[in-house]
Amino acid sequence: MKHNSNVPAFLTKLWTLVEDAETNEFICWSQEGNSFLVLDEQRFAKEILPKFFKHNNMASFVRQLNMYGFRKVMHIDSGIVKQERDGPVEFQHPYFIHGQDDLLENIKRKVSNTRPDDGKIRQEDLSKILSGVQSVHEQQENMDVRLATLKRENEALWTELSDLRQKHVQQQQVIKELVQFIFTLAQNNHMLNLKRKRPLTLNSNGKKSKFIQQLFEEPTDHSKTTMNAHNGLKNNSDISDDVIICDITDEDAEVPEAVCIPADEGDAEIVEVTHESSPEATITEDTNVADTVPANHEPVTKSISEMSSLRSTLPLNKLSGLVSEDPVKLMDSILRENGVISQNINLLGKVELMDYLDSIDCSLEDFQAMLYGKPFSTDPDITEVL
Amino acid sequence: MKHNSNVPAFLTKLWTLVEDAETNEFICWSQEGNSFLVLDEQRFAKEILPKFFKHNNMASFVRQLNMYGFRKVMHIDSGIVKQERDGPVEFQHPYFIHGQDDLLENIKRKVSNTRPDDGKIRQEDLSKILSGVQSVHEQQENMDVRLATLKRENEALWTELSDLRQKHVQQQQVIKELVQFIFTLAQNNHMLNLKRKRPLTLNSNGKKSKFIQQLFEEPTDHSKTTMNAHNGLKNNSDISDDVIICDITDEDAEVPEAVCIPADEGDAEIVEVTHESSPEATITEDTNVADTVPANHEPVTKSISEMSSLRSTLPLNKLSGLVSEDPVKLMDSILRENGVISQNINLLGKVELMDYLDSIDCSLEDFQAMLYGKPFSTDPDITEVL
């Protein structure tokens, strides 16, 4: 009777119970042979079960049946009354078939399952998730460092830009002074040696250099930028000694018409020297916006949003606006009034400016040579004076 | 007997069963009165239960007991043999006490317990977490791309800045040469045509253009920047042929007074032409620091920390320091020594610089016109002087 196979004891005992003819009054096969019946539950539990198991509880027996996948066969004795309810209990399993004990090994006890695979899956998932979060964290630290590096580099860029801009302003000032000086020089020469034949405020063809004009316009913005960005100082200082650039240029901006108006009064023709460039307003506005970009770094981050918002509302139209003037035309006008060179230029046609400027460069040097060559070759008395 | 309170029927029936003296042979209070006994389970199930419930199964009764929180009292099978193991089943509940039926309402039926989704919740949590980590990873990749883009853009910015700075240096050089040339030109004019009334090295009021002075000072920094950043060359080369800019300017920085000193020796008055700008030291230092910013990109990231640290110790005082001079004053001084223009300027008051510069621009053009118009039209004697 003893199965030495891998069939659990419960199944072999159950099979024995059902097969055993001596217990047929308590437990036996159904007519179809695909299930078994427990005829007298009470006596079966108390008299038969203890002979095979370590208990006499029908409940424990049923528990085992369920553990091995047996199912109770429900009796739908619909019309039958109470006493019918005490009818035999019937259990069934696909592999518990009369005469086929070889199927018993297919009956598997339910492992205290619920989550053997579920648990394992979770465990694996947990590991994956944990490592995932870990790597994400590491990546984040990496990106954090990179962000900080970029931020510092950007700050350095701002500093560099501010520096360059400052140098630009100073260059502007130098060029301004140069122009002023040349003007004064020429004016002196003119006044001393010549009679004025034509209006002072106009050149031969009335053209003028918008670039030079802009040269003197832009420092205003730069100084504003500098001031706003760096210390937010009020630029209401007066024209006293040691006034800083922002104040200087700002004062320039604050006294816009002063120079021109007296000049106009003194010389009516200068009134005509009005703005020819319509996009100037846009230019000024745009540059102002651009100049709100802080040049120092603490306020940068804080004011970046407003700055950007402003910038976003003011698309990059400065460049196209700024270059709307025609320096070539100006150049041409200058050169055309001149003799040899302008003729050369007129002959050029589609000559590239670069080489044109090369020629200018050469010309300047020629000029130097001409000038320098003179005293040494023809006018030795110059050096004598020196 | 019927409780019309909110106590479930099962509890009232159970209470009745246990209290009823007629059923005491099947079910009764324990001696302590804090539990009840089912003496003959078999008969109790088949004979008593149907009188109170719709079933005759001990299992269903026990299920209800468990549903209301009753617990079975375990009996130790001490010394008792097998058949005696069928001792009475005993159940207990804290609020099912003999003589205290008012406690029954505290006995609550277990609701289909809230815990079917616990495992599912975990499963959902796992899914959520997994998707969360997933999305975080994707976001990180996104930010990674953005970071890389920013980094490259920053590198491009550095290149641009370096380029601009280089152009600035070259402009400086050009302006320098221009100034030098004009000076030479004027000197020649002066020597040829005029008697020297006052020292050559001083202007009428001793003022000078700090901007022009700075114009010639700053290339030092730029060249240093260029050199340090780009190849780290030692800048100790002498003023030989093909010396690069950085060497040139560096030597400027190393022998600061040399040029002036000989000039002083030759002309004592030039001694007064000393630095008026106290913040120059700071300027130089600061610009040097700023110039340590690499202009090529590989070293940028690596040297950014030291750079920043240096920068942090040198707050942005350059701009304010650099602009401490007053170009307007200079301009004024230049113009005041002149006739009409200076008078006009004095009359201006708070005129904006932009328009003022416009007038200068106009003046320059007027000057051109004046100049060009002159030789060709009326006054050939100007050129005679030259």
Place this chain on the structure above:
Amino acid sequence: MKHNSNVPAFLTKLWTLVEDAETNEFICWSQEGNSFLVLDEQRFAKEILPKFFKHNNMASFVRQLNMYGFRKVMHIDSGIVKQERDGPVEFQHPYFIHGQDDLLENIKRKVSNTRPDDGKIRQEDLSKILSGVQSVHEQQENMDVRLATLKRENEALWTELSDLRQKHVQQQQVIKELVQFIFTLAQNNHMLNLKRKRPLTLNSNGKKSKFIQQLFEEPTDHSKTTMNAHNGLKNNSDISDDVIICDITDEDAEVPEAVCIPADEGDAEIVEVTHESSPEATITEDTNVADTVPANHEPVTKSISEMSSLRSTLPLNKLSGLVSEDPVKLMDSILRENGVISQNINLLGKVELMDYLDSIDCSLEDFQAMLYGKPFSTDPDITEVL
């Protein structure tokens, strides 16, 4: 013999067994009271165990003892022989002490592999993971903000750079005009007053300012940058009125030799005025590459890769290349042809350029003073003309 506590039945039964005086001949406390003895293993297993457990196997009893952490007390009766080995078995547990049944609840059954803690561990892990993902998300949002800020700042930097570059171009134009004007002025003077002793296109020693030459070359790149970056306009417009800067400079680049060639034809010596700087080609290329850097921001991200790739293939050799010329040499050449100043300079030796330039600055101001001082002190008729 009710058992209601949370102490497992085995421990209760074991305690009862050991305490019960009736079973003392089979199982009892040791003399020290910290262990118990099984005197007659055989009879104990077959007679006593079944009364308390569902088996009569000593092995099962021992298994339970081990399950609850009991350990067998080893008797090191080394010299004693076999019969001694059949002596009483002794088991011990730290919390199984005579007279201290309250310690029983500290005895815990070993939970094999089951998953009671596994589930708990999972729960804790879930919490950890959830909070981890949460924090990562928050960090990411933070970094997202920082990235966006950096991006906007970078855009602002590009705008600033573009602005600066534009200003640079304009300055270039101004300087160009200045040079042109001075050249014209000097030429006029020369032609009117002097005899030409030497070719116009060459200075005394054939040297030329590479910086000024570059000054007029570079706007080509800038305009290209501007154009490419900002609107991608084709720069094939002709030299018509209102041509924008980029077109102008671009045309310069397209007709490189045109201006010089006529000059050459007019004056053969100018043929010698060829490029002295060999790295010019590299320079041009490099600047072109650098100028592909977009100045507006939308295309930046998209073109950054190609840009960088180009950049990577063209290392930063521009600066070193650009500065290969010797402005000091140039300066020297200019000054050497001059009288006093050149002598002073020649005396300087290793003087730094900065101070040298300071002296130039002083000289300029001296020149101004000289010029201005004249009319006021000696030549009042100047103002009379005005």
Place this chain on the structure above:
DNA sequence: AACGTTCTAGAATATTCGAAC
């Protein structure tokens, strides 16, 4: 919607077996 009945499952402990040490 709460309660009741039934079948099945979960969970903890118990028993057995066998292998590791």
Place this chain on the structure above:
DNA sequence: GGTTCGAATATTCTAGAACGT
């Protein structure tokens, strides 16, 4: 060879779930 332990099964108590009232 004995002790401890893992693992499968067994027993018991409790709970879940479906369905009906």
